[in-house]
Each structure stands twice: as structure tokens, then as C-alpha cells.
Amino acid sequence: MTSFLVSPSTPTGYHRRIELAGMDLWILARINNVFVYPSEIKIDQLKEALSRTLSLWPFVAGRTALENDQHYIIEMCNNPIPVTLVVNNDLKEWPLDSNVIGEVNNQLFSTFIDEVQVTKLFNNPSYEPLVRLKLTHIVQSDECVLGISWYHPLGDAAACLHFFNTLSRFYQQIEPTQPLSIFKRRLWREDEADQPLNLHFSGKQLATLQTLAGGNSVTTQDALTAYIILTLNTYCYYNNDERRILHAITIVNIHGVSDFITTQGQVYNSLFMMLSDGFDDPYSLSSIARTIRRSIIQLRDPKVLESGIATVDGLMRKNVRNNKFPNPQLVPNEFAVNSNFRYDWADLVDFGYTDKCRFYTAWTGALYSRVFRLNPEKDGNKWLPRDRDGAEVSFRMEKELKEKFINAWKRDIMENF
Template sequence: MTSWLVYPSSPSGNGRLIELAGIDLWICARIDNAFVYPSELDVNRFKDALSRTLAIWPLVCGRFLVFENGRYVIEMSDNPIPVNYAENHELTKWPNDMNIVLKLNKNSLTTFIDEVQTMKLISGSREEPLVYFKLTRIVQSGEWVLGVSWEHLLGDAASCLHFLNTLSRIYQQLTPLEPVPVFERRLWRQDEADQSLLPVMKQLRDALALKDMLKKFMGIQEKYDQVNLHFSGEQLIKLRELAGGNNITINDSLIAYIIVTLNTYCYENDDQHLILRTNITVNYRGVLDSIAPVGQISNAIFMMLSDNFDDPFSLSSVSKTIRFSIIRSRDPIFLASWLATADGLMKSITRNNLTPNVGYFANEVTVNSNFRYDWVDLVDFGYKDKCRVFTAWTGPLYFRVFRLNPVEDGYGGFKRDQHGAEVAFLIEKDKRDVFLRAWQKDIVENFVNVKK
């Protein structure tokens, strides 16, 4: 193992304090991804690109500080970022197949990722970096793996991807894409909150102690199995047509199809589990610059609970309900009230050493979709359509959506359906095979028997 500390090429943070809103305080959460490339990443070129990227992104070089008056900040202190390099002589090739979301209990990514130590941040450490990088060369295959651990305090998946894309482009000697990163966040006042929204904020309202959340996760492994569904771009277009066409997005109809299939074949006569609502992650950048501009680097997302579906067995009914909830979430007045209320809850959660409850809630699915973000394309370091991305963890009926990875073509290269999607979630063990058979039958029949 070889280690370096990479400093920004020119200090630009200068100790400036970026105060965090309550809705940024996802201290226990990280984004841990591994990117696999078919051949070498030049280490010196990578370190130089990282150094130059950090000069543009001083927030990433910062440290998390907690002040006695209840303020939470990131001090842009121009600290170095750790980069480790290792060689793996045991593996003949990258061990995982095409699935992007790996099973947590069979997570092979830990070998390739040096994780941000979130417990140190919780305990008040002022020295813990907020990002770690690890490069690994798989000697026998010649593949290289870039492991990234990103503390969620810095921002959501869109923020992480924005940073990694800038790094990838500078490595390739390309100009970073717009928009430029905006680090200052809007701070919410208590008098802007609306307590009538509390019933729909279950994840925050019903927060748990960290030990209870971990215990809950351990129990899940005994009752649930993971499924990873792959859809081609053509299949997604077909589902969108069946769901209502131009007024519905690909993501809406994809989620609606899985819900309808689960309801039809697994939960039809089960009132406790019949899926009636979605709780979907919504990116609110660009709704109003005063709330979050397009270039905002923060956790500019929130969970939007839909109304009940008029017909939980109808593809068009479920799709339209999902679309309506997203449109409503972008109403500036509603959004501001929601965020101010969530902000107060998150500050309370943090003060009381709790964590948001990301578990299962009756009659609901949770949707965390990255379909709009093409990780493979944006973090390719010049390996066009040859980069593969991997991550781990999903929960019961917690839908994680990604664009498909490239797959080996049998001739030493790769092929990719850029418009296809993977959806991963946990399902009860006794429902898994029934659901998969129904899905596979629909694929063969081109969805002809799906209720519109």
C-alpha cells in the first residue's frame, strides 16, 4: 500500500466557513462507489488532476465543525485529501457481474474503498477528511478500480457526481462542465416551518437511535432477498407508452410498473402490504435560485410522499399519481415550507444523537433514483462506455435506480445500452420467485398483459 496526501494546487478556501442547514446533517451517511476501468489510470496524472480540482472545490478539502451555539459548519481549510494505491494479486479479474447495486451482506467493495469514518465525525473529530480515494490495480487482469467515499455532509449524489465529473475531465485535460459549484446554502428559519406537514415526514418524525437502526438492518437480512431488475431502453419506452406517453417520464412509468406488478402478484389480497403510495427522492435545484440554484453543492433533495393511487393495479393511474406528486413538490411555496420543517427536524435529530428512519413503512415504497445521472459516462476518465460503477445497499421496497453498466461483448470489448436501467430493492423471501416469474413473463410478452 502506498499513500499520499494531495493538497489543492492553490489554496482557495482560506478558512472560510460554510454554515450547514439542518437538511444537510446526514452525518451518518456516505456515498461509497467503486468505478472499474479496463486498463491503467495514470497515478501521477490522477493526483495532479485531483489537486487542480480541489482548488476549484475548496469545500471538499474542509473539515466539519460543531459550535456550542448549535451551528454546524464546514471550514474550507485547504486540507489535503488522502489517496491510497494498492495492488491486488489474488483476483483474476473484477469479481462482480453487471449488477450495479451489490448485496450488503456480500459486499466486496470494502476491499476497494477506504471509508470516511463517520463515527469520528459524530464524536466531534476535527481532523477527519470528508472524502477518501483509493486506487487498486488488479494485476492479473490489468483492470484498475477507483474507490470513492464521500461524506453526505458535503452534498447529495448530484454534488458528488459533479465533483467526480470535474476530476475526470481535468484528468483528460478537458474544461469542467457548467454550472460552477455554489457552496453557500440557504439557512431556514423556524418561523418558516409548517407543523401540519409532520404526518408526511415519517423518516424524520420517526427517527431512531443509531444502534436501533443498525439492529433493524441486521434483522432485514433474515427476512428479505435482493432483486436486481434490468430493463432495456426499448422496454422502458414501451412502458412509458403504456403509462400515458409524453405526460409521464421514463422514471415514472418504470417505478409504476414495478409497483403494479408487486400489487398484482404479491400483495393483491394483503391490505397490510398493498402498495398505495410512493415516497420519492426529489431534486429541487433550479426551482428558485433563492432556495437552491442549479449549481448548488448540498443535499438539495427531499422525500415527497404521494397521494394514494386511485387504482394501485393500473400502470397509468400509478404513473400519473407519481408525476403529480413531483410537480407539486416543485411549487416554491410548498417546497419552502417543507424544507423549513424538515430543517428543524434534522437539527433535533442531530442534537439528540438520532438518525433518520430509512426503513420500511406500511403500504409504501421508497424511490431513490439516479436514472437522470449517467455515472458511467460522467466518471469515465477517457474510457468511453468502458467504465463500470458499483455500490452497495438497498432496503425493503427501497427502489434504487441507475442507468445500466456496460457488459463484456465476448470479443474483449464492451457494449452498452445507455438508455436502459437497473432497479434494485429487497423483497420478502417468500415473494421473490413469484415476482421474478411475473416480471420475466412480462418481458417475454413485451408487457402486453400489463393493466394500463
């Protein structure tokens, strides 16, 4: 195993400093992905391409700094990126199948990645690289495996893909796509956030409420609590059985909604978790689909979105200050969707191996689905025509229900699709 450092071909950072927004403060998170190529990646060509990419992306060639325990900064200081080279003589070929999403605890997957050391970042001073690459040559099959580790505060999956697509294009002597990247963030103010809802009840109102709720057989507090729950059930959780999915959480990308929120080409964590309206009919395909779409359109209204982002931004800052982390666990009757279907990772970072590059990542959760484009497949040594419009969906569910789900899916494939 050997390693080397790659610096920007032309220093363009000029020690400019970018303060991160609260939405960026996934300070212990990284994006780890793997690309598998059927033949060699030329090292000198990769070095040159990475060097040129870093000149366009001085933000990635930066270092972290924390000021006054509240201002999280990335200084564009032309910090080099490490690339590790490994020659593997043991494996006969790439060992995983064509499934894009694997288990997060798959030890084999992790051996192909040199992870960004997130615990070393924002510990002043820190020159720990924000991106790391690892290239493994599987000698027996002549395959090359490129493992990438990207520090999440740099930007979300779209930003990560944009960077590596630029690398892939430079490797192929192709100019990068437009627009060029913008790194400066909008910093949100607390007074832009949603305000708390305060409900006031007069004594007379509470007395009436208690009478309606059961009179002296209940307390005033019982009646008030029951009223709040009834209101929530009527408008949010109607027909709310224990396990029925009544609404969806969608991870929405807010790129392109408004230049005032995030401009085209901006490198940013531009994801927002959207809770849909309750489904009018949870047993109707069209009702569910229309409700989700209507909810997304409503959320992406810039006036609605600005206050929502400012609220989340403030909460993220508060969590980081208090060493707390977001709780991703769903509450009953929710199903989450985090889709990368709009991004064809294997195509956009193919280094010229059209329809022969395979893409891999890890992690999914209980009733938390992730969606990606299908990988290319081989029949022996022959590459099959790629289904570019297909999708892979992955999520976890109860063991005792999994077989029922799979059988129903197979039946639909045979009879209805």
C-alpha cells in the same frame, strides 16, 4: 500498499466558513462507490487532476467544526485528501458481475474503499478528510479499481457526481462543465416551517359523533378516534388492504426549483422525500404514473416546498442534537423510489474509457427501490455496445413472493415488452 496526500493546486479556501443547513446533517453517513477501468489510471495525472479539482472545490478540502453544539461548520482550510494505492496480485480480474447494486455486507466490495471516518468528524478539532480515494491495480487483468468515499454532509449524490466528473474531466485535460459549484447554503428558520394542525370539536359535536358511531355502546374517545381513522382511510388509504401499495414515496431532487431555495451549481443535500397522493386506481399503470407525477409537481411548487424544507431542516437539527437518526422504515402500503437514472455515473466518471468504465455501489431495502443506468458488458475480451438508455432496478421483497414476481416479469419481457 502506499498512500499520499493531495492538496489544492492553488489554495482558494481562505479559511471561509460555511454553516451547514439542517438538511445537510447526515453526520454519520457517507457515499461509497466504486469505478472499474479496463486499464491503468496514471498516478501523476490523477494527482494533478485531483489537485486542480480541489482548487475548484475548496469545500471538499475542508475541516469540520461544531460551535455551541448547534452550528455545524465546514471551514475551507485546504485540508489535503488521502489517496491509497494497492497492487493486487491475487485476483485474476474484477470479481463482480455487471450488476450495479450489490449487497451492503459484501466484504469484497468494502476492500476497494478507504472509508471516511465519520465518527471522527465534528469532534473538535477535526482535520479528518471529508473525501478518501483508493486505487487498486489488479495486475493479472491490468484493470484499475477506483474506490471513493464521500462525506454526506458535503452534498448529495448529484454533488458527489459533479465533483468526480470534474476530476475525470481534468484527468482528460477537459474543462469542467458549467455551472461552477456554489457552497453557501440557505439556513432555514423555524418560523418558515409547516404549522401543526389543531382540530377543535365542541361538546355538541362530540355527542353527535358518538351517536353516529354507536351511541352508548362506544365511548366519546372511541368515536373521536374512529372519526380520525375514517377520514384518513377515505382520503389517504382508500381500499386499504394489508399489503396493497396505495401510494409511493419518491426521493425528489429539488435542484433548479427556485434560486431562492437552491441555486444552479449549489453543492447541497437537496433531496426531499415526497409522499404521493393516494392512487385513484391501484391497478392502473396510467393512474399510478399520473398520480406520482402530479404529486411531484405539487411538491416542487416553491411556496409548498419552502415550508416543507424548513420543517424537515428543523427536525434534522433536533435529531442531531438529541443523537437520534431518521427512521427509514416504511409503513404498510408504501413503496419507495430513490432513482439515479438521470445520472450516468459510469459515463461521467470514465477517465476517458468511454463505455468501458463500470460503476458499483451498495445497499437497497425492503420495498425500497434504487435505479441506475446499466453497466457496460464484455463478451470474453470484447466490449459489447452499451445500452445507454437501459436501467437497473433493485429492491428487496419477501422470499416466498420473489419467484412469483420474477416469473411475471419474465413473462412480460417475452409477451408484452
